[in-house]
Amino acid sequence: MIRTIKPKNNRAKRALDKKESKLVENVKQALFIPGKTSNKLLHDAMVDLSALKKPDIKRFTKKNGILPFEDASQLEFFSEKNDCSLMVLATSSKKRKNNLTFVRTFGYKVYDMIELQIAENYKLLSDFRKQTFTLGAKPLFSFQGSAFDSHPVYQQIKSLFLDFFRGDVTDLQDVAGLQHVISLTIQGDFQDGDPLPNVLFRVYRLKTYRSEQGGKKLPRVELEESGPRFDFKIGRIHMPSPEMAKEAHKRAKQLEVKTVKNIERDSLGDKIGTIHVGKQDLGKLQTRKLKGLKSKFDQNGADSETENYINEDESYGEDFVTATDIEVAPPAKRSKKA
Amino acid sequence: MSSAAEKAKYLPVVVEKPIPVTFDLGNLAVFDSNTLDANELDSSNAQREQNIQSIVRDNVQLMINQILSLPLRTTTDSNGSSGQGSSMTLVQLPEPTSELPREKPLPKPKPPTKWELFAAKKGIKSKEKSGKMVFDEATGKWVPKWGFKGANKKLDDQWLVEVDESKNKKEGDELIDPRTLSRTERKMLIKKNELQHKRNLKENK
Numbered sequence: 001m002i003r004t005i006k007p008k009n010n011r012a013k014r015a016l017d018k019k020e021s022k023l024v025e026n027v028k029q030a031l032f033i034p035g036k037t038s039n040k041l042l043h044d045a046m047v048d049l050s051a052l053k054k055p056d057i058k059r060f061t062k063k064n065g066i067l068p069f070e071d072a073s074q075l076e077f078f079s080e081k082n083d084c085s086l087m088v089l090a091t092s093s094k095k096r097k098n099n100l101t102f103v104r105t106f107g108y109k110v111y112d113m114i115e116l117q118i119a120e121n122y123k124l125l126s127d128f129r130k131q132t133f134t135l136g137a138k139p140l141f142s143f144q145g146s147a148f149d150s151h152p153v154y155q156q157i158k159s160l161f162l163d164f165f166r167g168d169v170t171d172l173q174d175v176a177g178l179q180h181v182i183s184l185t186i187q188g189d190f191q192d193g194d195p196l197p198n199v200l201f202r203v204y205r206l207k208t209y210r211s212e213q214g215g216k217k218l219p220r221v222e223l224e225e226s227g228p229r230f231d232f233k234i235g236r237i238h239m240p241s242p243e244m245a246k247e248a249h250k251r252a253k254q255l256e257v258k259t260v261k262n263i264e265r266d267s268l269g270d271k272i273g274t275i276h277v278g279k280q281d282l283g284k285l286q287t288r289k290l291k292g293l294k295s296k297f298d299q300n301g302a303d304s305e306t307e308n309y310i311n312e313d314e315s316y317g318e319d320f321v322t323a324t325d326i327e328v329a330p331p332a333k334r335s336k337k338a
Numbered sequence: 339m340s341s342a343a344e345k346a347k348y349l350p351v352v353v354e355k356p357i358p359v360t361f362d363l364g365n366l367a368v369f370d371s372n373t374l375d376a377n378e379l380d381s382s383n384a385q386r387e388q389n390i391q392s393i394v395r396d397n398v399q400l401m402i403n404q405i406l407s408l409p410l411r412t413t414t415d416s417n418g419s420s421g422q423g424s425s426m427t428l429v430q431l432p433e434p435t436s437e438l439p440r441e442k443p444l445p446k447p448k449p450p451t452k453w454e455l456f457a458a459k460k461g462i463k464s465k466e467k468s469g470k471m472v473f474d475e476a477t478g479k480w481v482p483k484w485g486f487k488g489a490n491k492k493l494d495d496q497w498l499v500e501v502d503e504s505k506n507k508k509e510g511d512e513l514i515d516p517r518t519l520s521r522t523e524r525k526m527l528i529k530k531n532e533l534q535h536k537r538n539l540k541e542n543k
Contacts, residue, residue: 204391
């Protein structure tokens with residue numbers, strides 16, 4: 001835990017407020033930490049990964065003796081101190097060569113960890129034709145392999161890489177900003193009991209050409225590998241505890257979209273409201289009152305005619321309708337343009 | 339025109355897959371669960387990179403087709419300093435469907451103050467806000483209820499003020515200027531409110 005002091009000035013207060021949990025969260029920041037046994041390759045790999053994640057990164061230069069699967073308290077400290085919830089730790093040993101540990105934290109506590117070891121045939125960004133990524137451009141993702149949907153380890157990898165590189169969550173995306181694809185492929189299908197196949201990490205640059213087949217709208221897409229290229233071998237895994245996963249996937253009630261009833265918009269953008277009014281009973285509709293239409297003159301009740309005729313004087317001139325005469329009828333639907 | 343563009347002109351833009359791919363367009367992601375041949379993707383295979391690239395290309399083509407069928411919006415930015423109107427084509431993306439963990443727990447709701455608890459117990463509803471300005475009958479002008487030239491400072495600059503006996507008695511026999519008395523009253527109210535605010539913060543820690 002970091003000692004928290006009451007902020008003495010406004011700037012410090014703003015900085016503290018920025019760290020506080022928010023309803024709509026900011027982009028997760030990534031922290032790259034070289035371990036005690038880090039080497040040149042791992043350093044270069046981290047530089048390349050951070051180039052993809054820029055500008056939401058922090059990179060440490062000094063080496064840190066952290067063993068994440070033995071004691072993660074140091075990582076949790078770094079997470080809180082730097083306000084980073086994604087961390088990549090580089091270590092290399094005889095048993096686990098060229099190892100990158102991807103750590104996610106939730107509320108400054110370790111959420112999950114996964115070790116991915118860079119296998120032999122890697123290619124760094126500098127080995128390709130020199131290209132840089134547009135800062136903050138949202139990448140496309142492509143996941144190949146059914147295990148990304150079914151196998152818990154690969155599900156975790158999918159979730160991790162989506163979380164790591166997706167950047168801003170926006171509802172409007174510039175078409176010109178669709179520039180690179182991050183692709184993860186499982187090296188072949190496998191049965192239960194087989195060793196877990198590698199995950200192939202590739203990054204391609206998108207190229208679109210006008211096509212005659214697609215008409216004006218759809219282009220022909222071609223890819224050009226821009227690197228980095230890594231084959232990740234899966235090492236140790238730390239799964240999130242069910243309670244923590246539940247807590248982390250909670251969604252704010254305030255953000256849930258309420259269904260708006262009775263208000264629609266048509267294709268022209270006009271607002272259309274539906275008003276529910278009672279259904280009119282036309283049988284009881286009061287038309288103009290005429291003396292000849294009175295019920296006492298009905299043909300079927302001929303016997304009482306004379307008696308009624310005596311009473312006639314009192315009700316004479318009853319030509320109007322009062323509000324109480326009209327009964328409230330059951331509901332009906334009626335559309336009205338507003 | 340380059341040869342690549344020339345060639346691409348006649349290539350198809352539709353892709354058929356045995357198992358249809360799924361999308362998460364909010365995250366610009368495509369998930370392909372078709373079978374992958376381990377031999378084709380083995381590191382000993384010379385054609386390996388081409389194989390991967392062709393699979394990915396097909397998926398990306400499918401995704402681009404999906405993205406471009408979403409509602410498009412074109413903006414015209416006419417207030418650019420260069421005077422040139424630049425337009426951008428934006429795609430309206432749906433909400434992301436992949437569930438990803440949050441970074442931090444949901445923010446806790448603000449704890450109720452002592453007054454709010456009391457009001458809830460007694461069923462007192464907060465007054466409807468009527469705004470800061472109030473009409474001054476004497477001058478025929480709208481003045482703020484408090485603050486600079488506020489209506490609550492009316493007494494301060496009167497040349498003649500009625501002495502309220504009941505208030506003056508508490509202070510002792512000596513006659514105190516009622517103007518300063520009204521000012522101290524106001525200051526006391528502010529202090530009281532600050533004290534309550536501090537107490538609420540302390541209790542809700």
